[in-house]
Amino acid sequence: xxxxxxxxxxxxxxxxxxxxxxxxxxxxxxxxxxxxxxxxxxxxxxxxxxxxxxxxxxxxxxxxxxxxxxxxxxxxxxxxxxxxxxxxxxxxxxxxxxxxxxxxxxxx
Amino acid sequence: xxxxxxxxxxxxxxxxxxxxxxxxxxxxxxxxxxxxxxxxxxxxxxxxxxxxxxxxxxxxxxxxxxxxxxxxxxxxxxxxxxxxxxxxxxxxxxxxxxxxxxxxxxxxxxxxxxxx
Numbered sequence: 001x002x003x004x005x006x007x008x009x010x011x012x013x014x015x016x017x018x019x020x021x022x023x024x025x026x027x028x029x030x031x032x033x034x035x036x037x038x039x040x041x042x043x044x045x046x047x048x049x050x051x052x053x054x055x056x057x058x059x060x061x062x063x064x065x066x067x068x069x070x071x072x073x074x075x076x077x078x079x080x081x082x083x084x085x086x087x088x089x090x091x092x093x094x095x096x097x098x099x100x101x102x103x104x105x106x107x108x
Numbered sequence: 109x110x111x112x113x114x115x116x117x118x119x120x121x122x123x124x125x126x127x128x129x130x131x132x133x134x135x136x137x138x139x140x141x142x143x144x145x146x147x148x149x150x151x152x153x154x155x156x157x158x159x160x161x162x163x164x165x166x167x168x169x170x171x172x173x174x175x176x177x178x179x180x181x182x183x184x185x186x187x188x189x190x191x192x193x194x195x196x197x198x199x200x201x202x203x204x205x206x207x208x209x210x211x212x213x214x215x216x217x218x219x220x221x222x223x224x
Contacts, residue, residue, distance in 0.1 A: 035210055037153075044203055044214035045153065056212065088153055092209035096169055099153040 004100035023089035033093035112215035130204030141208040146200035158208035
């Protein structure tokens with residue numbers, strides 16, 4: 001089973017800041033089968049990024065993803081108030097398809 | 109727009125059973141793999157199971173294998189999860205999700221509590 005480790009656990013930033021979230025896989029993912037999801041309190045997760053760098057439909061371009069192999073990042077270029085939430089990465093290159101433990105992005 | 113609506117959750121004793129249902133609208137249900145994902149209270153996301161579009165292939169997390177059964181009825185645009193021999197550690201919000209790799213649409217979730 002591929003283990004995904006997200007860092008940091010909590011990120012404290014202010015609106016307008018740039019956020020960089022990390023996701024590291026325990027073994028290399030062939031191609032780029034990695035997605036990012038955003039979850040706000042009391043809501044279901046929402047797909048942001050798939051295939052490591054492709055934005056899902058309707059996702060603002062301040063969200064971008066990158067990386068390959070074992071190291072992936074989600075970048076939010078300028079934080080809006082609605083971006084403060086928990087973010088999960090997920091790999092779908094090898095079953096079972098696993099999630100990271102999440103990064104909480106909180107207002108500083 | 110795509111809507112996924114779960115039902116069937118609730119409180120059940122350890123060893124008991126529950127059947128979750130999910131009605132899907134706004135897409136051609138029979139075209140899509142479907143999944144169940146769960147989230148224990150205050151915890152992260154855990155993939156539970158998926159089924160292919162024609163019901164010929166299913167897959168389960170080791171934690172539920174042999175106890176849970178996923179199924180679907182394409183004529184009714186519905187997805188199901190039969191949960192038997194429930195354990196305290198199965199307590200979670202269960203999400204019905206479109207897809208099995210890229211999880212593109214999620215229901216609002218249904219709470220399952222296993223407690224004596």
